[in-house]
Amino acid sequence: MTYSSGWALVTGASSGLGRGFATRLAADGMSLVLVARSTGILHDFADELREEYGVEVDVVGADLGDPTARAKVVAVLESRPVDVLVNNAGFATSGDFVDEDPARITELVSLNCVALTVLAHAAAAGMVARGRGAIVNVASTAAFQPIPTMATYAASKAFVLRLSLAMWDELRTQGVTVLALCPGATETDFWRIAGNPDGFKRRRTVSQVVRTCFDGLAKGSPVAIDGPLNTLLAWAAPFVPTRLTMVVARFIARRP
């Protein structure tokens, strides 16, 4: 299938990768539903997209960690023929597990795992009924090994990867593509919000990750890992003892 008309819904569209995905989909001719908490930013971005690409753009302000707010987005997916869902909203925390704020890690799991699953489920039902569609679940290279000092985040992305692979297998015969997109460190607000603004300085750009995503979708791949070094490390991980991968991962994720 091509993604050059119809509706796409992008979560976390107010910043970073979400803006990149939304811009690419609008440039390809898709009308958009943009979701995030920062509605002011989303409305300004929607105006830019309408003006630049002449597509329809709707804004839904929602904290996806909150079940009531999340239900608004589910209602959109159930009432509108959304052909592309980009499940992108997410964040990380960093630091020792015992020092984590329980409220913050609850929020992390609610957003990175629960919201992503609920939205993917709501979108998949309509897509299967129409026999077409694509779901991008934004995972991470953090999915390929446990990461001491980013324990909850890495575990949440392992969940996203495993869920996406099984969805890919179940849905591929029904006209629906599912892609687990695995960026490594990328230049967005992510690292500042994670409390480690200077962490992992060798970062890829949003446009590189967006290109990897759309190449993966075009091929119908179950997984797309962004960048050659990230790809090498991800594919090597299963062949290296887990204790050793954790030493390397802890070093990479350290606060400088």
Ligand SMILES: NC(=O)c1ccc[n+]([C@@H]2O[C@H](COP(=O)([O-])OP(=O)(O)OC[C@H]3O[C@@H](n4cnc5c(N)ncnc54)[C@H](OP(=O)(O)O)[C@@H]3O)[C@@H](O)[C@H]2O)c1
């Ligand atoms: N940047 C990296 O190095 C990197 C690497 C691997 C994977 N990723 C993944 O890529 C995805 C996008 O991250 P990014 O790098 O673009 O970071 P970002 O610039 O911080 O963007 C995160 C987006 O998620 C939204 N969001 C956060 N909490 C939300 C909530 N409770 N409800 C609704 N929306 C919420 C934010 O919007 P509001 O604040 O307006 O709600 C924002 O639009 C995430 O899933 C992240 O885990 C990032």
